[in-house]
Amino acid sequence: MANNEAPKAKAMTKSAVYQEIASTANLTRKQVAEVFDALTKLIKRELGKKGPGVFAIPGLVKLTLKRYPATKATTKPDPFHPGQMMQVKAKPARNKVRPRALKALNEMVK
Secondary structure, three states: OOOOOOOOOOOOOHHHHHHHHHHHHOOOHHHHHHHHHHHHHHHHHHHOOOOOOEEEEOOOEEEEEEEEOOEOOEEEEOOOOOOOEEEEOOEOOEEEEEEEEOHHHHHHOO
16 A cells, blocks of 8 residues: 555644744744733633633633542443443542634634
C-alpha cells in the first residue's frame, strides 16, 4: 500500500500563536501573553469552587464544570454473566470541564 497522502499540517506552537495574534492585533508578544494569563486566571476563578461553574469565550466555546461525587465500592449484577455479581470499585470525587463549541465556531470550520 503506497503512502500517497500529503503530510498533515502540525498544530501551531504556543509561541507561534502568540506571534500570530501579536502581528494581527498590532500588539507585542508580551501583551498577548498577559492577555492569555488574565484569561487563564478568569477561567480559574469562574470554574473554581466559589464560581458559577460556567464560562463562555464569546463566539467560540462555553466551558461548564460538572462535579461528580465520590462513590463507594459495591456489588451489582453482572450484565455479561446473568446470575453472578460483580465488584464495582470506589471512585473519588472529581470535577470534569466540558467544552462546548458555540454556533459561531461551528460555522467557522464548515
